[in-house]
Amino acid sequence: MTYRAPVKDMLFVMKELAGLDAVAALPGFEDAGFDTAVAVLEECARFNENVVAPLNRVGDLDPSSFADGRVRATPGFKEAFQQFAEGGWQGLQHPVEFGGQGLPKLIGAACGEMVNSASISFALCPLLSDGAIEALLTAGGHEMQQAYIPNLISGRWTGTMNLTEPQAGSDLSLVRTRAEPQGDGSYKLFGTKIFITWGEHDMAENIVHLVLARVSGAPEGVKGISLFVCPKVLADGTRNDVHCVSIEHKLGIKASPTAVLQFGDHGGAVGYLVGEQNRGLEYMFIMMNAARFGVGVQGIALAERAYQQAVAYARDRVQSRPVDGSTPGASAIIRHPDVRRMLMTMRAHTEGCRAMALVAAAAYDAAHAHPDEAARKQNQAFYEFLVPLVKGLSTEMSLDVASLGVQVHGGMGFIEETGAAQHLRDAKILTIYEGTTAIQANDLVGRKTARDGGATARAIAAQIEATEGELNASGSAAALAMARHLGAARRAFLDVVDFVLAKVKSDPNAVFSGSVPYLMLAGTAVAGWQMARALLVAEQHLAAGEDPEFMKAKIATARFYGDHLLVRCGGLRDAIVDGAESVTALELEAF
Amino acid sequence: MTYRAPVKDMLFVMKELAGLDAVAALPGFEDAGFDTAVAVLEECARFNENVVAPLNRVGDLDPSSFADGRVRATPGFKEAFQQFAEGGWQGLQHPVEFGGQGLPKLIGAACGEMVNSASISFALCPLLSDGAIEALLTAGGHEMQQAYIPNLISGRWTGTMNLTEPQAGSDLSLVRTRAEPQGDGSYKLFGTKIFITWGEHDMAENIVHLVLARVSGAPEGVKGISLFVCPKVLADGTRNDVHCVSIEHKLGIKASPTAVLQFGDHGGAVGYLVGEQNRGLEYMFIMMNAARFGVGVQGIALAERAYQQAVAYARDRVQSRPVDGSTPGASAIIRHPDVRRMLMTMRAHTEGCRAMALVAAAAYDAAHAHPDEAARKQNQAFYEFLVPLVKGLSTEMSLDVASLGVQVHGGMGFIEETGAAQHLRDAKILTIYEGTTAIQANDLVGRKTARDGGATARAIAAQIEATEGELNASGSAAALAMARHLGAARRAFLDVVDFVLAKVKSDPNAVFSGSVPYLMLAGTAVAGWQMARALLVAEQHLAAGEDPEFMKAKIATARFYGDHLLVRCGGLRDAIVDGAESVTALELEAF
Incomplete structure (x- = not known):
């Protein structure tokens, strides 16, 4: 297995x-x-x-x-x-x-x-x-x-999302695919879409392409983009004029075809407008929170598998005597402190991001199904704040985790046969598609922090502070250490929120120079907060004698999160608040 | 080009x-x-x-x-x-x-x-x-x-180094290849060596294998290993009994064959003892500082090329309007602050490690050629301290730099055609071969820090402090910021040195739980110190009107190093000094 x-x-x-x-x-x-x-x-x-x-x-x-x-x-x-x-x-x-x-x-x-x-x-x-x-x-x-x-x-x-064109990646305002109305309510689409995941394949009878395009005469920019549905096979069974002309040779996720799709090279691809004209990007944004959340979950998933594989290897591989002399000869490398450090880092990242993602998912459910409107709104704001953190942090950490997974394997990790390297290759797409980490960070700064004047960010900080209070009340060594690290992370987070709010209009370059570090800081603080909550719950169960092995492991992992990951927040804060100027100081010509 | x-x-x-x-x-x-x-x-x-x-x-x-x-x-x-x-x-x-x-x-x-x-x-x-x-x-x-x-x-x-065997990687005491004396001064070698870089190829007339093996009857462990030279073609023109049986399918550096070599399957491979019997590992260690330094330089080299490629792409690729509205439409992405942050991170890492490596190289030269013995000794100690930092930090940072290089390319980076992904694949071997980062960290802790009671480490800290004094005397905003960051990094470094010295014997697990973070901290502090020295020199040249563009760029990059990389040292210190316990707290069975 x-x-x-x-x-x-x-x-x-x-x-x-x-x-x-x-x-x-x-x-x-x-x-x-x-x-x-x-x-x-x-x-x-x-x-x-x-x-x-x-x-x-x-x-x-x-x-x-x-x-x-x-x-x-x-x-x-x-x-x-x-x-x-x-x-x-x-x-x-x-x-x-x-x-x-x-x-x-x-x-x-x-x-x-x-x-x-x-x-x-x-x-x-x-x-x-x-x-x-x-x-x-x-x-x-x-x-x-x-x-x-x-x-x-x-x-x-199956379905696909057709957004990207060669000149329009992060910036969808540059989409050029055009849609010509046919008078019967349908349109004909003409254009080239690239990076279309599962854009063509033989696993299903039909493929339903959702396509961003401009109706002839629509305004320039983002306000002239509409959404169309364009099936590979039309309702009458005829083949539509959308064709795969090539697939990409990629670093990873090689089994998923990444297609270049050509629309309308043979007279026009029949498409149908979804919703209202020129509102395509708006619809996309509603969906995008879901898709981004989903990619964040991919990061967690990849990290979990890389972790499991590394643990299995570390239990099996015998090399060198432990530094504490606890075995007479060479031991399984899982006994070596640095291997433990790597495995714990992988484990803590994975559990922390999983907790953050599942807490976000529950907020989504409440945002949609709660009978009370105020509760819905509050949960929606919380969920939306967390989406860029789930996407950004879980995918960035998955790269580190996959790289550590290879490292645990030593030289064998570099050999493709071992399988550890595949995780690293696969992981690298996660920080890019559905919006790069920088795009997530823009979202965090603009829509999620500045738009409500920092209200959601501060509400989260207040909840974190309440957890610190519970940790201090618990009084165990692990809880007190966690409270200290969490408090420092929260203060770092609030400093940056203040910085963002103070400068986002007057000095946007300064704010966006630190947007990705801000995302990493906020994500680490929120995931660390969930690990702190987990620690408290685990202490209670442990005290009640329930599932002591699991609870002790959760406490150890949470403590590690505090000691080794939350401590990064201070340096991130300093880089953001004090280091903005040096990001853009080098003249363009000097690079 | x-x-x-x-x-x-x-x-x-x-x-x-x-x-x-x-x-x-x-x-x-x-x-x-x-x-x-x-x-x-x-x-x-x-x-x-x-x-x-x-x-x-x-x-x-x-x-x-x-x-x-x-x-x-x-x-x-x-x-x-x-x-x-x-x-x-x-x-x-x-x-x-x-x-x-x-x-x-x-x-x-x-x-x-x-x-x-x-x-x-x-x-x-x-x-x-x-x-x-x-x-x-x-x-x-x-x-x-x-x-x-x-x-x-x-x-x-050409030459090769034959150390690794399937059961003997980081732990060479487990080497099993055996050498039987033939009475005529020669030996016959029998065994399997793996991961032999350029172990077989068609670029030269002969391949000179340097091989670790045990003479029959030699003591167990590291003290029974000898070094042999074993040419592919013998002096009389006959083919020696060393044969390549396969090469590995690797994540990167695919053009360099990584061979499995079989010695003695057809009667024994003729080998000649190098130096004295049972001193093979000792000779290897002398060479290893050179080889490790060389691999560190590979990290710098890879980072430089990934940086150049990312800059070229960022100048060329047009996407999105700058956040400060400085261009009316979409601009080259090099104008976006987060792209600048990524490129500056790549640049600062590369320049910092290059400066550290070349300073180390000069110390090596003085250690070998200086007429004064005290100067030779001092330079040797300095060089030896720096080798694990050059190897460990330059290769670890090259992974981050290569990953950022892909990230700057966005979706195109994930397509192999672009070439950015190759750097990431190639980089991953650098933190593994010639001793993993953990092995470098062991060296730093044991031979380089503990053995002389921290004397070399503290001497370096004193030199760093002197540079802080010069920065403060300069008084420019950049120099003052750098002095502050460098001082914090130095104090963090000294705290960890104290921790290492206090615990290395009484609690080795605690020390080796933080050995890699210690290496990263020490490396960052020393590379940052070199950037600080560069800043001071550049300010002087700038004041004299010499090459102002280069000097301004050096100052900007040094400042970035301080603001964004040196600030990591505090978190590393806390993780090492306060976080040792949580590295090994999880029960082995709980992973």
Whole structure:
């Protein structure tokens, strides 16, 4: 077995930190209590451990391939995808009326982690279908929803998101694909889209492309972009004029085809407007929080798998005598303090980001289903603040974790056969797609911090301070250390929030010089806060004699998070607040 | 041109920080003054920019390949290696009596950076020959030296280092290859060696393997290991019984074959003892400082090339309007603060580590050639302290720099065609081979800090403090900021030195839990110190109106180093001193 889903840790976080019981009390989620969560997670674990996880390496060795306009998926992927769809996993979080299971995001996020640990390349296909489904749920008319969503949920069809063009990546205002109205309510699309994940493949009967394009005569810039649905096969069974002309040769996630799609080279690709004209980017932004959250979960998933592989190797590999002489000869390298440090770093990052992501997911559920409007609003603001942190921090840390995973393997890690290097190669896309870390940081600064005058940021800081109080009240050595580190992180965070608010209008270069460090600081503080909450809960359970091994491990990992990761916040604060000038001091010509 | 050698920065560091004039005043280096350095560096730049650099991508796409016991190097490598040898580059630092040029390490290190920027895979072949040459110079008899060294220096033959076996990586005490004396002074070797860089290839007439093995009946452990020379082709022209049985499929540096060598499967490989029996590991350790220094330079070299490529892309790629509205529409991304932050981070890391490495190289020269014994000793201690920092920090930072290089490219960075991803793949070996970062950190803690009771560490701290004084005397805003950051880093460093000395015997687990963070802290402090010295020199030149653009750039980069990299030292100190316990707190079974 190359992967074991961390069901126990997920359930602990869901129940103790994210408020699974409260989510199950929300209207519509009455059946989604602890027992349901256990049953769903265990079934999900079985499926992904046994069916998907073995395909991860296969997909790296025998990636999807392109010939004559067609893409052949990695052998085994089609069958696994059929099982995935038949198991109902595609519809987990989608409405029952369209064939979904209507479960909360809290459960969906945990399941999402599992399929991504099993294989990110594989998981991207349903992830993109989720995106298409959400776009249609958000902005599509009833007829359009009926035409596409049930087939997407059943897995007969899959979905894609067509945003990027060669000149329009982070800046979608530069999109040039054009849509010409045909008078019958349909449009013809013309243009080139690149980096289209699972844009062409042989795993489903049809592919539903969601496409950003400009209606002829629309305004320049972001306000002239509309969203279209453009299926590969039209309702009458004819092939639409959208064709894959090549797929990319990539560093990682090689099993997921990254397609260049050509629209309208043979007369025009038939498309249908989704929602209102010129509101395409707005719809995209609604979806994007979901997609970004999903990519953050990919980072956690990858980190978990890299960690498990490194632990297995470190238990097995014998090399050198321990520095404390605790074994007479060479020992398994897991006994060496630096190997422990690496494994603990991997573990703490993963558990911290998982806790942050699942707490965010629960807030999403409350934001959508809570009967009280004020509670909905508050949860929505909290969720939206956390999305760039989940995306930005979980993906950046996954790179470090994957690199440490290779390092634990020593020379063997550099040999592709070992499989550790694949995680590093795969991880590097996560900090780039669905908005680079810098784009997440822009979002954090602009929409999430400055727009409400720092209200959400300060509310979070106040909650962190309350946790510090609980830690001090606990009084254990671990809790006191954690309180100290968390307090320092919170103060660093607040300093930066003040800096951002003071300068974002008057000196935007200074603020955006530190935007990514701000994201890393805020993410580390919030994830560390969740680890602090976990520590408190674990202490209580331990005192009650419940599951002492798990609780002791949680306390040790939380303490490590404080001692080794939260301590980074001070340096980040200084770099942001005192170091803005030196970021842009070098003349452009001098680089 | 994909690479331009940073000759100007190298000469600045050599002259202003490393004391090129003082090196040229040492006996034997009288001809190695500034003019010689300029001439050699410029010629070296021309060769590597034009001949080697274009091969880097070729080697990634068409790696060395194995069939029927033979390895074919990447097309073009053989011809380039011949030119390299004919240019005299192999003998740059080696004795004139064996056909070398006898230049100081200070010049050699700068040239070494260039060939490694051009292609690490290519550069590894002469780097390994250097290792073999140094082994023979260190421990070989005169006849043996005459038999091998001139051919190695001329490039007719190349050299390898055969240390690793499947069960013996970081822990060479586990070496099992055995050597049976034949009565005629020769030995027959039997065993398997793995990870032998350039262990087999078609670029030279012969390959001189330096091999660690145990003479039958030798003591167990490290004290029973001897060093042998074992040529692929014997003096009488017969093929020796050492054969390549496979090469590895690796994450990066694909053009350099990594061989599994089988010794003695057909009757025994003829080998000759180098130096005295059972002293093999000791000889290796003498050489290892050189090899480790060389790998550190590889990190700097890789970072420089990744930086140059990212700058070129950032100047070219147009995307999004600047946050300060300084251009009416989308601009080149180099105008965006976060891109600047990434490029400055890459640049500061590279320049800082380069300065540290060249200063170390000059100390090596003085340690070997200074007429005064006290000066030799002092320089030797300084050099030896710096070697793990040069190796550890330069390679760890090269990973971050290469990852940032991909990030600057956005989605294009993930496409292999772009070439940015190759640097990330190549970089990952650097933190592993010639001793992982943890092994460097062990060396730093044990041999370099504890053995002399912290004397060298504290002497360095005192020199740093003197530089702080000069910064404060300068009084400029940049110098004052730098003084503050440097002072904090120095105090953090001293705290950790005290911690190490206090606990290394009584609580080795605590010390080695923080050994890698200590290395990162010490390296950052020492590299930052060199940047601080550079800042002071640059201010003086600027005041005198000399080369103002270069001097302003150096000041800006130094300031960035202080504001953004030195500020990490405080968190590292806290993690080491306060966080040791949490590294090993988790029970082994709980991972």
